[in-house]
Amino acid sequence: MTIKSTNEKMGQGVGFERIRRITGYLVGTMDKWNDAKRAEERDRVKHGLSKDA
């Protein structure tokens, strides 16, 4: 990763990396996910710990 900097500032155009489990393995950043898996990831809801959550 090369992060360009001007004299005073840095980070322009640099996104955040978001690592998620795709099917069982991980994929480093979601840019490489196909459209269907991106939609699936977007729809995922968190699961609560209490039994009647």
Place this chain on the structure above:
Amino acid sequence: MIQSIIKRDGRVVLYDQNKIAGAILKSLEVSGDGNAADAARVANDVQRELENRFPKEAPNIEAIQDTVEKQLMNHGFNNAAKAYILYRANRTRAREANTVLMKTIDEITNIDARISDMKRDNANIDGNTAMGSMLQIGAAGAKAYNEMYLLRPEHAKAYREGDIHIHDFDFYSLTTTCCQIDILKLFHGGFSTGHGYLREPQSIQSYAALAAIALQSNQNDQHGGQSIPNFDYAMAEGVAKTYRKAFTRRVRDAVEDYLDLDDESESISAIIAEAEKTTGETAKLESAPAFIDAIAAGLCGKYGISDEMARKLINRASLRSAHKTDRDTKQAMEGLVHNLNTMHSRAGAQTPFSSINYGTDTTPEGRMVIRNILLALEAGLGHGETCIFPIHIFKVKEGINYNESDPNYDLFRLSMRVSAKRLFPNYTFLDSPFNLQYYVPGRPETEVATMGCRTRVMGNVYDPSRQIAYSRGNLSFTSINLPRIAIESKGDEKVFYEKLQAMLELVAQQMLDRFEIQADKHIYNYPFLMGQGIWLDSDKLTMQDDLREVLKHGTLSIGFIGLAETLTALYGQHHGASEEIQKKGLEIIGYMRDYCDRKSQELKMNITLLGTPAEGLSGRFIRMDQKRYGRIPGVTDREYYTNSFHIPVWQPISVYDKIRLEAPYHALCNAGHISYVELDGDTAHNVEAFESVVRCMHDFGVGYGSINHPVDRDPVCGYVGIIGDVCPRCGRREGEEIPFERVEELRRLYPEMPAFQGIE
């Protein structure tokens, strides 16, 4: 009089009756229906009919071919007519395949992977790189060929139209999916990578380095993933070798320092060799008392020092050796993780798709391995990035690491701390009944190990005396579009099961066809996998033998996706919404498993049922079904079908219920399964909460599970954790820049912040 004809591309060319006669003759010869004179007669009638039908304009190719078919039949050459029709159909298929192929290659060549969904079909191949594109072009060509020449028409149709998905179809004629590599067997006596010979490793560093090379080498012989089922047991041997060497040197140093001597290498080596000989022991992290006694006696005899002093020197040497071995192991494990995330395979398009299983070796050496691999995973890569490979799988077992009184419980706890930060390890549960039935204490090959995203190989119908994880793997798998069968059945359960039965038969036949291709291969087609004896019994084959019998240790797996949508289509609800529907879900998957078991017995081969890891498939089936059936609520109204037997990702449900409902499917899907739950970041970082989830999986009889939580990273300030819109550390939004002084300030606060490259 016909003077010219119009070709498919619109060009007008001179009419040539000989060409028509030639094509007719070929059909007559193939069918044995007639000779050249017959061909001439048919061709004359074709010409006459064309002249009648096209008095002024030029006929096109399709019209000419229709006429040929008709005239062949008029003359009673029915078999020749059939041959001609088949020839035409094949030409059409080839022509269309070529067009599709060229269009595909055009897309691979010209379109950015960020725009082209096709190029992101498998997230592990970077479709924007030269070698990644080359691999995709090769895959596209192989798929076109395989569909044309290798599939039966009914299988080609089912595949093309999305009734089934033949996984790794580009490799259809080439190889098998995966293998659990018994790395110890490979190391003993040394091995060849296919490009060079490597001696048996002698230290933990070389054990780890060669393990990575083995995974890399195997990646080029198979199309799936590579796994080491016995990572801790295997690396422990390397730790022992490192310790043993270190111990000899440290005892020598201690003696030389104490007695102010120059070089006692030979004498010390002799004393230790004698102790090894008389006790049958070697120096270990916890050496046998008899071994220590023997060395102490040797030192007293040789140097005239007291027993107390001899033991003091040995003790110091032991401690220092243990420190050194631990340091070496840490470096070796860090090196392994770095290697597996950076080394190239498959023409540079991928890093090896690797998995390592560990957690059950309770020896001090094995424990040192487990602790250090977990710490290396926790530390991340050079800039603190989360490691993508290898997949870490922690084997959970009562009596070994599950309960507080178990010897490796501390490592189980550590694994959860790490997983809460890095998403790995995943957990495999040896106590679940379908895993426990194979487990024999003291025989690590009977511990279930997982490959990649879920593949499991354990039972062995072909050879019931070899029900082990080592040296075996999947040969191929094909998945069924389960929701489509449900939609087509229009709520009629009986029709559904009839259609399902037919589809199971079709898939089994297709995989057996593929097996015939695989079975005809030889050792020399797989110089590493078979040539180095990694696959079970491949070391007994000669160059002339085909692979048929040894491959039968592997599995042919029938997969499925979208149980949730299937149930909704059939019964109006999915299994996460009603206990009654859960029963129906178990009936369907149980039916499929029964079919696999019966087929296995009938063939004496391992036909198994897989909860398919739907990556490319999650979108492929549903796109086709939306075109066919429109948007059916709860069935085709999203962009993906739900993974295998999972409760839909969008369904609000507790961790407890999700695990409770999915666990019974693990028992049925003997080719592989996974359940995951989604925790928010705060819950995941609470080790007690995290442990309660893993214990819930264990207690409900899950086979393989993992816990998802957001892991984000800001490359500018190096923050790893959850990032919403704004980075909690440096305060910037995505794409924003921050002042350089702010970065300097942060670096003082967070000394572990990575040093950036490329800053001018």
